Amino acid sequence: MTSSPQPPHLALELLDWFDREGRDWPWRHTRDRWVVLVSEVCSQQTQIARAAVFIEAILDRFPQPADLARAELGELLVLWQGLGYPRRARNLWLTAQRLVELGGWPDDYTELPGVGPYTDAALRCFADEEPIVPPDINTRRVLARCFPEGPPVAADYPLLAERAWHWGSAVMELGQTACRARALCDMCPVRELCPSAGTEEVIASPRQKSYAGSMRQRRGALLRAITDHGHGDFGEDVEAAETLIKDGLARQGGDDGELLLPP
Numbered sequence: 001m002t003s004s005p006q007p008p009h010l011a012l013e014l015l016d017w018f019d020r021e022g023r024d025w026p027w028r029h030t031r032d033r034w035v036v037l038v039s040e041v042c043s044q045q046t047q048i049a050r051a052a053v054f055i056e057a058i059l060d061r062f063p064q065p066a067d068l069a070r071a072e073l074g075e076l077l078v079l080w081q082g083l084g085y086p087r088r089a090r091n092l093w094l095t096a097q098r099l100v101e102l103g104g105w106p107d108d109y110t111e112l113p114g115v116g117p118y119t120d121a122a123l124r125c126f127a128d129e130e131p132i133v134p135p136d137i138n139t140r141r142v143l144a145r146c147f148p149e150g151p152p153v154a155a156d157y158p159l160l161a162e163r164a165w166h167w168g169s170a171v172m173e174l175g176q177t178a179c180r181a182r183a184l185c186d187m188c189p190v191r192e193l194c195p196s197a198g199t200e201e202v203i204a205s206p207r208q209k210s211y212a213g214s215m216r217q218r219r220g221a222l223l224r225a226i227t228d229h230g231h232g233d234f235g236e237d238v239e240a241a242e243t244l245i246k247d248g249l250a251r252q253g254g255d256d257g258e259l260l261l262p263p
């Protein structure tokens with residue numbers, strides 16, 4: 001009798017650690033594509049712990065794509081307030097409509113508005129349990145540090161295909177906790193096995209432009225006024241107002257041309 005080759009010890013340790021200590025987010029209890037998509041879209045460019053409350057509120061109000069497709073974008077934008085990067089909300093709303101039009105999910109998820117290679121891979125791993133580790137900055141960093149010669153792949157190790165969801169989640173979890181840009185090797189569950197333990201230089205995060213005074217802040221302030229009060233003053237910041245209209249996140253209406261939520 002031949003047995004399947006086992007993945008490297010470090011990969012097995014990482015899986016064991018995730019089984020024991022992986023964080024218990026609600027979306028980890030399901031393989032529902034809509035839940036996975038909402039959680040992924042909300043957590044892009046946002047720390048997962050901060051996004052969690054928004055994910056819960058959005059899924060509570062829109063448990064299925066059809067629920068969001070029937071709603072006005074403005075209702076989603078109100079729930080989105082505080083999460084930032086509202087183009088994501090519009091893409092999610094357009095995706096809900098597309099899913100209803102199609103009557104289900106397309107084979108190629110990148111046909112959906114706002115779904116790029118990362119979100120496609122996340123759906124394949126976390127919903128469909130395909131043996132893909134979604135390639136974001138966290139997972140790339142973990143794999144490069146733990147397996148400098150190249151990560152173990154499911155084609156060589158059937159266990160990684162059988163446990164595809166766990167493997168993708170474990171790598172992601174380590175990148176969000178111990179193996180951050182500034183590696184916290186002392187608290188890392190695989191430090192005894194990791195060839196990079198204690199050797200990683202601080203990798204600076206890409207510098208973000210200052211938020212204060214940025215167009216992002218100005219758009220955010222205007223959108224907050226509309227979602228809080230139902231209308232905003234177009235003339236208060238014409239440039240920001242025009243970008244919101246162009247992105248389909250607001251419209252001009254009413255007698256005095258106020259800025260309103262989109263239909």
Ligand code: SF4
Pocket residue numbers: 142145146178179180183184185188189190191194195196197198200
């Ligand atoms: S030991 Fe350090 S470099 Fe290696 S995986 Fe853990 S945190 Fe990352």
